[in-house]
Amino acid sequence: MKTILSVSSCWFLFVFIHVEAVTDGDFQSLLARLSVLEEKQANLETENKLSQERIADLEKYKILSDKRVASLERKNALCNRRQGDIIKKLYADKVALETDKILPDATTTTNEYDKNLSASDRKIATLENDYAASPNLSGKDDRYSAADDIAVLQSKQKRFVAEGTVAFSAMKVAHQEHVGINQNIVFEQVLTNEGGGYHQNHGVFIAPQSGIYVFSSTILCFQNGEVLAEMVHNGNPVTNIYCHGDSGRHDQGSQTVVIKMNAGDEVAVRNFYHADDSIWGGQFSSFSGYLIWLQ
Structure with a gap:
């Protein structure tokens, strides 16, 4: 065991x-x-x-x-x-x-002619000049009327040159979603860009020359959406654009302003109130501007 x-x-x-x-x-x-x-x-x-x-x-x-x-x-x-x-x-x-x-x-010819006039001829010329300077049937002095016409023509020519030099128009094709506060709204489809002042990649217009400009922008928000945007001049607010869709529908807001700008100044449209906002594209939102007067 x-x-x-x-x-x-x-x-x-x-x-x-x-x-x-x-x-x-x-x-x-x-x-x-x-x-x-x-x-x-x-x-x-x-x-x-x-x-x-x-x-x-x-x-x-x-x-x-x-x-x-x-x-x-x-x-x-x-x-x-x-x-x-x-x-x-x-x-x-x-x-x-x-x-x-x-x-x-013309001045030289007149002076030489005056030197050759006799005393009597001078009196006659004086009377003729007084008559020519007297008001015409329209009630205007001939010389002043001609000067006014020249000024008007020069003004029209200056304005025509300005309007034909700088002008742009751009549309938003794609929807821009998740837009943050103070973020630019980009209008990527350029219709007109005379003067090359608009930069489609950043949505910014840079004035190529000084003058008086007109700017306009239209924003379409999503269905039941709300957008509060602003147009800024060198980062400073100029005007606000507001749209608020309800009952399953879109809404659209627009603004037009006249701004005096120096060469190199910038204008853009940006979101400034709601974070993570959305902008409707489809060519319903736009940004345009043009020069109306040179400075």
């Missing part, structure tokens, strides 16, 4: 030692695998951190690139304005030279 108990004890001891050895080996294997996984996780975290730094660098580079593009566009607009001013000045100088050429010839 003692022999059987001794053999049983040895057998249990052997099994216990074997199980303990197997369990310890598995535990060591799990620890090794866990160490490998932790190392891989650390490597992934390092790569993720590097990727985030690269993304941040790319975003900074994009911001700098956008600023450079905007600066180049402004410089280009200023160059175009200077070129237009030079052409207008050359044209004005040409007109002035032609006018100066005509007037001295």
Whole structure:
């Protein structure tokens, strides 16, 4: 009996030692695998951190690139304005030279003729001049009437040149959603851009020359939507545009203003009240402007 108990004890001891050895080996294997996984996780975290730094660098580079593009566009607009001013000045100088050429010839001829007149002829000429200067049948002095006509023609010519130089009109085709506060509303489809002042990528008009401008904008909001936008001159609010759709329908708001601008001034339309707003496209929203008078 003692022999059987001794053999049983040895057998249990052997099994216990074997199980303990197997369990310890598995535990060591799990620890090794866990160490490998932790190392891989650390490597992934390092790569993720590097990727985030690269993304941040790319975003900074994009911001700098956008600023450079905007600066180049402004410089280009200023160059175009200077070129237009030079052409207008050359044209004005040409007109002035032609006018100066005509007037001295007429004055010289009159002076020489007056020198040759006798005393009696001078009296007759004086009477004729007084008669010519007297009011005509229309009640206006002939000389002043001619001067007024010339002034009107010059005014019309100046206005015509101005209106034919700078004018733009752009439409919004795609819907613009998730528009933040103070974010520009971009009208990407350009119908007219005489003078090259409107920049469709940013929705900004940069005045190529100084003068009096007319601007107009129309905004269509989504069904049951509400939009409160503003037209800004150099970042300063000029007027507001409001639309509020209800009962499952759209709504549309418009504004027109007259602004005195210097060359290089900017005008844009932007959202300013609701964050995450939406603007309806489909050529229902627009932004237009034109120069009516040079300064």
